[in-house]
Amino acid sequence: MSIVLGPNQYGKAETRLVRIYRDTERHEIRDLSVSTALRGDFDAAHVAGDQAKVLPTDSQKNTCFAYAKEKGVGEIEDYALALARHFTEEIATVTRAHVSVDEYRWERAVVGGTGHPHTFVRAGHEIRTTAVTANADRSAWVISGIKDLVVLKSTGSQFTGFLQDRYTTLAEATDRVLATSLTARWRYASAGTPAGPPEGGWAAAFGHVRQILIERFAEVRSLALQQTLWEMGSAVLAARDDIGEIRLTAPNKHHFLVDLAPFGLDNPGEVFHADDRPYGLIQCAVQRDDAPSTGPAWESPASFA
Amino acid sequence: MSIVLGPNQYGKAETRLVRIYRDTERHEIRDLSVSTALRGDFDAAHVAGDQAKVLPTDSQKNTCFAYAKEKGVGEIEDYALALARHFTEEIATVTRAHVSVDEYRWERAVVGGTGHPHTFVRAGHEIRTTAVTANADRSAWVISGIKDLVVLKSTGSQFTGFLQDRYTTLAEATDRVLATSLTARWRYASAGTPAGPPEGGWAAAFGHVRQILIERFAEVRSLALQQTLWEMGSAVLAARDDIGEIRLTAPNKHHFLVDLAPFGLDNPGEVFHADDRPYGLIQCAVQRDDAPSTGPAWESPASFA
């Protein structure tokens, strides 16, 4: 029995890159956090301290910046694919590259009733994400997503008929506030060799999925957050053949009804305490039965260890 | 010479309160963080440990919740005034009450092209604020504000002609990205005895000030963040007689142009690194020369110690 190196990866995390398009007077902005993670022939770097096969994380950062100029940052999926393929194709020792990108939204400042050509206001709470995995055999996966999408419904949610054990004190709720900060990630089935954008493009697909998620959250009467997530996820798959799987993570942001009776007041679903911790955490994947989840595509620096 | 108790205050900070208006099928939501701080006759509580004059912070929290039902949460300024006056008028030992409120914005979820009656999406990065001070003599100040308003202009900003000492290495910039996360707080002159809302109401005044701030940020060619803040603040005072003073705090969120020359690329204001720390921090007040700043009105738990 001997001690051996197991799975390993390395890269540059959270490079904060802003790309301005200023070809016309009406500028455009892309605001990104980019993380790279490479796998490959790095045993000697660990075991012998020999760095001859190791591309510095500083060079990876430089590449992120240079590619923002060379390839541009049209859609984050294309940008991440270009970066990931660069690493697997140009760096001989890299067998797999994982590039994840968070995109922060900006809106044009409205001045005199119209969008300003070069002034922007940071918009929205939510972040558009992508995570691309490219392999030396030229296969690739694209997972796109959204995170920090905070949604709340003030009625149309219940939680009843649950299992009770000796530690259960929760009362059934027939009308409660349901709120979550949704993280959703979906894998494009079209990705592969080559991985290309869905029909209509990445941005349109993102907007479409986001809209479906919000509409189902709004319209489905919630019997539990699990059921709501299922309805949201399965609606996405039903609407888009080009998505093979979606994973949803939803903290149950508890809104507790405040007892106002000691003050002679009733509280018919009007005044709530929004609690921080602990919180329910509900997670599920919705898949197609002929397209099982492909493990590597879901890997990320956060999930590694 | 003896040791004495100096200024002191106490209260309940960051009560997270959500108020749902559900009188019709079209619900409304108010999402707040409320902090209270009381001053008064509390020497014995400190020096002798006698709590007979101390209203527990738990009771203050209860009052925040109860008032959300009793008085409602129409505008945060009215709600904060009601709370502050309750403490000074109903609790004999309180001589001054400070109530600050952060309001988080929500938008209706758009479903089938129209706003949903009871589903909301957390909107925007920015937070609307108020800080109300009420005194036992019935005088009151209202300071309203905005924070975390992140704005960026991709041109129309320079920084030249500055003082140079032996530690100066900064090059002059004739065209740079200017970005900040603005905190603005303005004191309503109309507040006093009694402190009432500005003409058109608190919300309209808030929207008006916000719009002026953004428009001036967009339209003024920036010679420095100091000058931009002055132009923003003085425009607010010029437009609204009912505001006596405005204070602005603006971190200079540096966007450094990346040197792409080593890669054979030029970078004419296109690719930037958005740095975290350190950051410039520019702060100023804009006042009327006949209405000097009133110290107490600006006090907050954060500024106390």
Add this chain to the structure above:
Amino acid sequence: MSIVLGPNQYGKAETRLVRIYRDTERHEIRDLSVSTALRGDFDAAHVAGDQAKVLPTDSQKNTCFAYAKEKGVGEIEDYALALARHFTEEIATVTRAHVSVDEYRWERAVVGGTGHPHTFVRAGHEIRTTAVTANADRSAWVISGIKDLVVLKSTGSQFTGFLQDRYTTLAEATDRVLATSLTARWRYASAGTPAGPPEGGWAAAFGHVRQILIERFAEVRSLALQQTLWEMGSAVLAARDDIGEIRLTAPNKHHFLVDLAPFGLDNPGEVFHADDRPYGLIQCAVQRDDAPSTGPAWESPASFA
């Protein structure tokens, strides 16, 4: 082809539990954040909204609190094992329970030169962790760990001889500051059926591993963070037969030498800028060649999606 429910789990995250032992005048304290995640027969909860098999997350939280009294919180591994086994053995619909615990360190306040019986000062930056997985077949894994262990060496680190591509501008460093905020997680080989503590107990094993990690970080001349991690991880496995695998995640907290030449000053490794982002992120597993990594044991809510 149809749409199906994929992997799913749910639980209560970040229950902040403090347990005081006060059987004698010399109190003891345990300060924990506990998260539970259950897997099992929950298809109907998702697809049909039928909660009959779902133990509420509120009940899970209650169990965390009740077990702190019933079973106590001696070592976090024992407490987590007891909780996890409770869920798989007592709740018929649960097939796998994952319980993770963070423990915050406190030291006795030193008063008059001696440890105070009931006053404590929060100690240290680092957090002791465990993540236990129990299955309905009574098998179990125990992964213990440490996170936020911030270490720095001011010499004895170099980075030279690395691969260079067209985006490489980094200079070789023959003497640099090496700093990281280490996360380490190790799987006890002794865990299984039944999973019992290592010889000497969980706390002693934790202290032993922590000491080996720090000593190797200090004593190995670093040729790269990869090699340092390998040396740290393999030393742990060499010293303890009862650990089957260790995973290390190490952000390279860059300390950049400041160029003081413009001010007529040299800077021979004395003044550094500690940068926030981006950062290198190095991750590896060290294993035994006859004990391959067992996937499920490493799962956590963070890694799920």
Add this chain to the structure above:
Amino acid sequence: MSIVLGPNQYGKAETRLVRIYRDTERHEIRDLSVSTALRGDFDAAHVAGDQAKVLPTDSQKNTCFAYAKEKGVGEIEDYALALARHFTEEIATVTRAHVSVDEYRWERAVVGGTGHPHTFVRAGHEIRTTAVTANADRSAWVISGIKDLVVLKSTGSQFTGFLQDRYTTLAEATDRVLATSLTARWRYASAGTPAGPPEGGWAAAFGHVRQILIERFAEVRSLALQQTLWEMGSAVLAARDDIGEIRLTAPNKHHFLVDLAPFGLDNPGEVFHADDRPYGLIQCAVQRDDAPSTGPAWESPASFA
């Protein structure tokens, strides 16, 4: 009536500076966050956009780094005084400089039972602070402090006999957990013209004050957090003639006793839920009656607006 510029200041915030002393094989480390804020003749910079009198914040940052070499970072108070005086004495347009420094603690790694010469482990939760104000007339104040000092006592605390109003539901507590994350700031009376260190030096004074604060927290039976703070603060002033005032800010980190009765368990002060928000926030100053608080000394970027 006209619109005028009010109080204003600007500087560079949160420069993260690490200074290594490597004159012998046994290295020393100082790890700082430095913020500067200048006041002076900056009207033209605001009103006319004329930067001729404005020292760039970038130059201020450079000075922080250069002074770490030129003057060294022995004690943060001396370093901050040197910086502040540099700005008021060397930059003609500056009338007041405010320099605040946070110092992060490191301990030597213990290797083979002894402190390692060049490897350090980040220690403690708490941060040592200083805030120095220097004026062009050569007067200066030094405020030193501590923040994030988290302390807890598991008995010896009660809260009874408090004022009750119609919103009071809190039960009296005769034995509760008392915990806080203390911020303390004390003004050295010795500071002035010139401001010199207290007898024994800044570090010894810091250690002395910290020890008094902890001992009083431990030994005083708490009748309320207000009384505990008073006892802590007045003990500091009683013990040290060279301190003119101390300000204490203490969030009451509530530990709520969990009701275990539904599970057939008693809970005599053993199992608590450590809640996040809301929290009580208690603040007071303890002064000498012949040395009233000097306003400017307490100013900080955080308190400005």
